[in-house]
Amino acid sequence: MSTENQDLGYTPPPGVIDEAARRDAGLQLGVTQINEQSLRLLARGLATGQHAEAFTRFTSAGDKNFLKYRRLRVWARGRGTGWDEGDLHFYVKAGKDENNFYLYHVPARTTSWEPEVVVDLERWLVLRARIERAWLRGDTAQVYAGCPDATIVPFDSAYVMCDGPYVAHVRNPGTAPPNLAAVQELAAGMLRVDSRVLLDQAELWVDDIRLSDVVQDAGYAGAVDVTLTAADVADVAISVSRRDAHYRQLGEDPSYLTDNAASVAGTVRLDRFLPDRWGIAAPLTVRYAATSSDPFYLAGTDLRGDALAGLRTPQSRAASYSLSLRRTRQARSGLLRTLLDPAALSASYSDGTTRSDLASATSSSYALGLDYNLSPGAVRWGPFRVNPANIRFRTGVAGSEGSRFTYLVPVARDSDTLAAPARSRTKLWRSAGGLDLLPLGGVQLRVDVASQRDLRDYGDSTTIGRLVRQERRTFLGRDVGLETQRSVTTLLNLTPPLAAWLRPRATLATGFFLSRDPNARDPVRDVGDTAGGFHIPAGFGNSRRLELGAQLDARRLGRALFGDSADVVRLFSRLTGPDVSYGRVWTSSYDRAPLTPSLGYQLALVGFSGFREQDGLRAGAAADNHSFNLGGGAELPVGLRVRANYQRLQGITWVLRTDQQVPLHTRGRDWPSATVAWSVAAPRGAIARLLASLTAQVTYRRREAATEQSALGGDSAGAARTQLTERSLTPAVALTWVKGILSSFDAARLKTEQLAAGNLFRSERNQAAGNLVFAFRPPASLARMPRDIRATLRYQETRSTSCLQAAGQAACVPYVDSRQVQAQLTLDTEFPPSLSAGFQMAYLVNDERQTSRKTSQLAITAFVNLSTSVGQIR
Missing domain, CATH: 2.60.120.260 (Galactose-binding domain-like)
Incomplete structure (x- = not known):
């Protein structure tokens, strides 16, 4: 109306x-x-x-x-x-x-x-x-x-x-x-x-x-930070902040929550109170932090906080203490330099409480550790180094205890006293060690072993608890619990100096892990025996990576073959970085296993069949992947550079389905894959009056990938196959003109064909863009500008199409046809020392032809940037 x-x-x-x-x-x-x-x-x-x-x-x-x-x-x-x-x-x-x-x-x-x-x-x-x-x-x-x-x-x-x-x-x-x-x-x-x-x-x-x-209630926020330094004995930092419920920035809504925070942190160097001749560093660090919140309205609601008696308001408190001891002065005795100087002790303790509207929790934790890291001088027997280059060891115990209460409503009630907390306890012994060997030049061997043992007593009221108690071990008459985690990693790296023009390399790396869960709900039985013995479920896996490669120094090769022949050496030196490599990777993983794998599996000394199966237990997944890569480049006359790369991938992954391992074959190839670049720093002739430099580049790449997964029983007729082919072309040109004018053009074209389940998907994306950047200063009669005005013009077109050719059909039916055109002009300048401003105008056209929808948008933006800084009170 x-x-x-x-x-x-x-x-x-x-x-x-x-x-x-x-x-x-x-x-x-x-x-x-x-x-x-x-x-x-x-x-x-x-x-x-x-x-x-x-x-x-x-x-x-x-x-x-x-x-x-x-x-x-x-x-x-x-x-x-x-x-x-x-x-x-x-x-x-x-x-x-x-x-x-x-x-x-x-x-x-x-x-x-x-x-x-x-x-x-x-x-x-x-x-x-x-x-x-x-x-x-x-x-x-x-x-x-x-x-x-x-x-x-x-x-x-x-x-x-x-x-x-x-x-x-x-x-x-x-x-x-x-x-x-x-x-x-x-x-x-x-x-x-x-x-x-x-x-x-x-x-x-x-x-x-x-x-x-x-509502125009004023809001306030403030913070105070104080740092105190007592020479080189102690440092103390204090921070206090408050933000009330109505405080907000421009354009924001109030948080309706008053936040308070306070923290104190300090470090005292206890070694300053000890004799200097002891040569010990002993810093003690103490931290305390507390936060609280007082809601004006409960979060996300219109309920006033002061209207509910006994409301639980969020708050938290945390304190931590840490102390470390280490040597800072070298001992005179060789035995002490070996045993005492590389060692360091550390201890820490922390506790805290937290509360929200529907929960409250307390927790505490402690840790005590010993670190040892020694890098001895080389002891040689002829060309061999007979002692390790580095020996490292770490051991420590850690524990934590926590409890958590949950509530149905955000206010305290008498029935809360009947609530039972959810408790958590941990008590662990972690140890790790490793060494590095450098027996010859170009030979490196690294071994690291880590173990974690659970010292917590799980009782005997459950099957898992009884199994844990049976598998606990003792060391020097002390209970050392159950090993729950183990890892073994090795690395052998060979870079033999065969010739100055050839740099071969070989790498063999392995990585084993084991995890046992004493908190699992159900145990597992012996492999293949539903009435066999019970075991704690374990998960483990391993990987072995072998890589062989070599890089050729063409310039040095030319000198080795032809001596000081300048022309031939100059020709060889135009070849850049020819490199060839071959890699093979084995991986496997097991889940809910009733056994610990063999030592040969842990050190990756078994064949691939050992990766796929351990004592009759088949791996959940096992893979054998090969890769081959060949690349190189050349520098041609007139500033041309060419770089090409060939890559081939092939592998098989065995995936466990019910009680069978089904193979999944994969293969891929990148070829041709090449980049041609041309760069002219200072053109000659009449064009040099206009053009300062030119850079052009074009890249072409073709990538093919295919997968084939066999059906259960190995029936190749029912295998699922997918194929993917991608072709991309990306040219680009950048021109630098005199007077600082920059212009550039770049384009990209990507074609994709994917065959899956008999259907062929074709996609094509084309994009082209051009940029022009220059600076100018308007006449003084119009405006006196302290700096030049920077102008940037950009034009971009994008087109994406996709179609589907269903199995048995000859036509490819389009389902995506999207086009976009964008033009943009930006003008900006600076007003020293702290102000900059600008203007931007953009026009955008979106054409979604698959839905017959076309939209256009004009955006005009003016922006100002003010930079300020403040000092500190000392």
């Missing part, structure tokens, strides 16, 4: 005039009709207690936050019978859905729009808090005293509280209650409250629903 409805006698509410809905309507493209309108609502057959309404859901713009305002205002006017007689009330409703909402109802006049309907949002919040308190103390759903009779507010299994014309209706306070912090639905309507007159049709006009009285 609008001002054009003269037959209804419509007039706008006071202060409402014909104006656009947006302030920037004058800047929009196209024509916008301006015609003041109101909502007209008609209803027939309304009985007492019934209502009719119109509503809207904020689906596209998202939920609305009403907490930033104090009032909701709306104009309402009745027409016809029922309003002046008191049978009808106007109401406005805000909330989550039809079962969870806030409502305000009031009579409306037929003679004028006045008085304006004004809703105090604070009174809705008070009702919501009263319902929450009633629900927390265990009340059942009901219509509480103070509400109209059941004909107006009937009971419908919801919590309903009223304060005069204000109503709060909550179906379940624990799930999706109404929330003024995230209003999803807004409605306006009429409610019949009496039956004094005969009412055939009711009519209501509604206009200009809006929020007013912005």
